[in-house]
Amino acid sequence: MNDRKKFSPSASSRHIEYRPGILRLLDQTRLPAETAFVEARTWQEVAEAIAHLRVRGAPAIGIAAAYALALHAHHLTDQNASTATFTSGLRTAADGLIASRPTAVNLSWAANRLLRYAQAQLAQNTTLPEIAASLDTLAQEIHADDIEACRSIGRYGSGLFDAQVSILTHCNTGDLATGGYGTALGIIRSLWQEGKLTGVYVDETRPLLQGSRLTAWELQRDGIPYTLIADNMAASCMQRGAIDAVIVGADRIARNGDTANKIGTYGLAVLARAHGIPFIVAAPCSTLDASLASGDQIVIEQRNPAEVTSFAGVAAAPDGATASNPAFDITPAAFITGIVTETGVLRPPYETDIQRVSAQPPERVAP
Numbered sequence: 001m002n003d004r005k006k007f008s009p010s011a012s013s014r015h016i017e018y019r020p021g022i023l024r025l026l027d028q029t030r031l032p033a034e035t036a037f038v039e040a041r042t043w044q045e046v047a048e049a050i051a052h053l054r055v056r057g058a059p060a061i062g063i064a065a066a067y068a069l070a071l072h073a074h075h076l077t078d079q080n081a082s083t084a085t086f087t088s089g090l091r092t093a094a095d096g097l098i099a100s101r102p103t104a105v106n107l108s109w110a111a112n113r114l115l116r117y118a119q120a121q122l123a124q125n126t127t128l129p130e131i132a133a134s135l136d137t138l139a140q141e142i143h144a145d146d147i148e149a150c151r152s153i154g155r156y157g158s159g160l161f162d163a164q165v166s167i168l169t170h171c172n173t174g175d176l177a178t179g180g181y182g183t184a185l186g187i188i189r190s191l192w193q194e195g196k197l198t199g200v201y202v203d204e205t206r207p208l209l210q211g212s213r214l215t216a217w218e219l220q221r222d223g224i225p226y227t228l229i230a231d232n233m234a235a236s237c238m239q240r241g242a243i244d245a246v247i248v249g250a251d252r253i254a255r256n257g258d259t260a261n262k263i264g265t266y267g268l269a270v271l272a273r274a275h276g277i278p279f280i281v282a283a284p285c286s287t288l289d290a291s292l293a294s295g296d297q298i299v300i301e302q303r304n305p306a307e308v309t310s311f312a313g314v315a316a317a318p319d320g321a322t323a324s325n326p327a328f329d330i331t332p333a334a335f336i337t338g339i340v341t342e343t344g345v346l347r348p349p350y351e352t353d354i355q356r357v358s359a360q361p362p363e364r365v366a367p
């Protein structure tokens with residue numbers, strides 16, 4: 001009997017739930033100990049949830065920002081805002097949301113889509129309540145499209161492997177980090193469903209433990225076999241032949257393929273190269289940033305050093321210790337074997353393909 005559970009969208013989609021007036025988010029900072037939710041009613045509350053990683057992962061924060069702007073459009077219409085106040089109010093909210101985390105491009109990608117759509121509607125003299133209602137729909141479409149994109153990424157990524165494989169992954173790139181299903185974890189889910197996965201090595205992902213708290217939680221829920229390792233164990237796992245490929249997600253991919261992802265990703269890419277192991281990046285096209293020529297131009301979020309000097313809230317260094325805490329690093333394109341998007345697998349050199357597939361989708365012009 002095949003005991004590989006099918007992915008259940010109803011179980012996964014609960015981490016981001018919108019109804020006009022409220023965005024309910026699974027508070028990822030409380031996992032795995034507690035399943036608790038935050039209810040955001042304003043864009044500022046959503047920005048707070050993003051900045052504090054209650055919702056995190058590049059596609060997921062883009063989706064949350066889209067819902068936050070829809071929430072705000074309703075607030076503005078409830079207050080009988082003028083067209084000028086509506087426009088400037090949405091812009092202010094978009095700027096605040098985009099500033100909540102600087103590295104993942106999905107935030108500005110989603111926020112700017114909603115702003116452009118609202119502008120197009122205003123140009124057609126659509127009423128403000130109608131625009132607010134259609135922003136709900138657009139945000140829901142962005143959410144649904146991301147789940148669909150992840151499923152395609154899963155299929156294309158799984159197609160890269162013929163035999164049974166053991167995969168190493170870093171950070172969390174699953175349901176929680178996306179609209180649902182996941183990018184790198186989507187490929188892992190597809191491999192499992194197709195009987196091509198022997199197991200997953202999960203980096204714990206210091207300092208905030210997205211691997212051990214979130215990825216292990218998702219894999220365990222789905223019954224996918226995994227082995228949790230501290231980040232400094234990856235090299236030795238590769239050396240003894242335990243890893244067939246590394247698959248990671250991305251927060252922003254520059255035009256040349258240089259990829260920003262969770263701190264520690266670059267080290268894994270170097271290790272994979274040293275051991276002759278494929279290093280695969282999985283991301284939807286909303287994570288591509290063709291406006292940047294290379295990774296040098298990607299802004300890396302610097303987080304509170306206290307996240308490094310403590311472990312799960314307990315001091316792990318002497319009082320007054322100096323620490324550095326970049327949240328992401330840049331993996332040069334030269335170390336990346338392929339980039340799996342919902343349009344297929346991009347191969348080096350990446351520039352032409354990234355420019356082609358990152359072209360904006362056609363704008364919706366009518367509600």
Ligand code: MRU
Binds near residue numbers: 248
């Ligand atoms: O700081 P985080 O937890 O938001 O970092 C997340 C990552 O780096 C993920 O790998 C990336 O966003 C891809 S999620 C599909």
